[in-house]
Amino acid sequence: MSSSSVSKRFVLVLNLAMVAIQILLIRSVSSMNRTNAYLYHKCSEIEGKYKQKSPYGENLNFLISDMYKDTFVRGFVYAYHGDDPNTVYILLQCRGDSYGSKCGTCLTTAISELRKRCPMNKAAIVWFDKCLLKISPTTFFEKIDDKNKFYMYSTKKVSDPESFNAKTKVLLTELTAKATRRSDKLLLYETGEVKLGKMNLYGMVQCTRDLWFTVCKTCLDKIIGELPKCCDGKEGGRVVSGSCNFRYEIYPFLDTVR
Incomplete structure (x- = not known):
């Protein structure tokens, strides 16, 4: 076999391999477009931190437990609990095509990530493709939040x-x-x-x-x-x-x- 034939076969195999890799990449990107990817988060230091068994921590845990009782058919839950200075305000907004069980799943993911990325912060927000979750010791309901952007x-x-x-x-x-x-x-x-x-x-x-x-x-x-x-x-x-x-x-x- 001539060296030119070997060279041509090598190039052909290499090209086929590159095509296969490109197809895999396209499929991966396509599937990622429909997944609930983490987007961003912000932890506010101004409001300070809380301790897990403090009144603020207990009020937050109460709200989270109460949110899981929702069926998420509206894709939206907001509530507050406790008295000043330990009142907790919380809001979950799911994307319009992700209500019901998808919204509940996104809540679970968002809570886990918020606690991991902003441990014990009284005020924090996390965004995913399919939902956002926000907590604060001061009310933000019915107001435009353009500081977190x-x-x-x-x-x-x-x-x-x-x-x-x-x-x-x-x-x-x-x-x-x-x-x-x-x-x-x-x-x-x-x-x-x-x-x-x-x-x-x-x-x-x-x-x-x-x-x-x-x-x-x-x-x-x-x-x-x-x-x-x-x-x-x-x-x-x-x-x-x-x-x-x-x-x-x-x-x-x-x-x-x-």
Whole structure:
């Protein structure tokens, strides 16, 4: 056998191996898009820490135990327990496609991560793809929390950023209008998609359901206004705060069945 034949076979095998690896990577990324990935957390040091068997710790444990009695059909629980200075406020908001058992599972994960990442902090927040969990010794209900905020975005850029940015803003603004209209079943959540040439653009907006619909709109309008700062020309991006968030991608990222 000639050296050239061996060389060609080696190149062929190498190319096939690279194709196999790429397929595995694509499948992995696709599956990750539907998982409940950890996103971010913030531990506040201003409010201080508590001891496990202190009144604050006992009130927090009471609230957590009480939350597990919920069926999570609304995908949202908020409550408070105890007297000052040991009152605990807690809020769980699950993504609009992740109610019921998915929401309960996300709560379990969020509690575990919050205790691990912010041990004994009186005030903390943790975000996952499918839920956020927040605790505090002071009330934050019905107020916009934009102090706890972060950006996420794709490293890939689109070919026509100006047009893409404009259409992304239009989609998210339209979804905000739908999510915050008056209705008997106000979810403060909306999803949608638009055709952009040969590809689709998928979007989602959501607020925590302690907010009034007008306050939710204010929250979403504000973070949508941060699109240029966050995600200029990126194929996907998010602005996530403690009260509202949006996400857009050029691939489906939501569960179709609750």
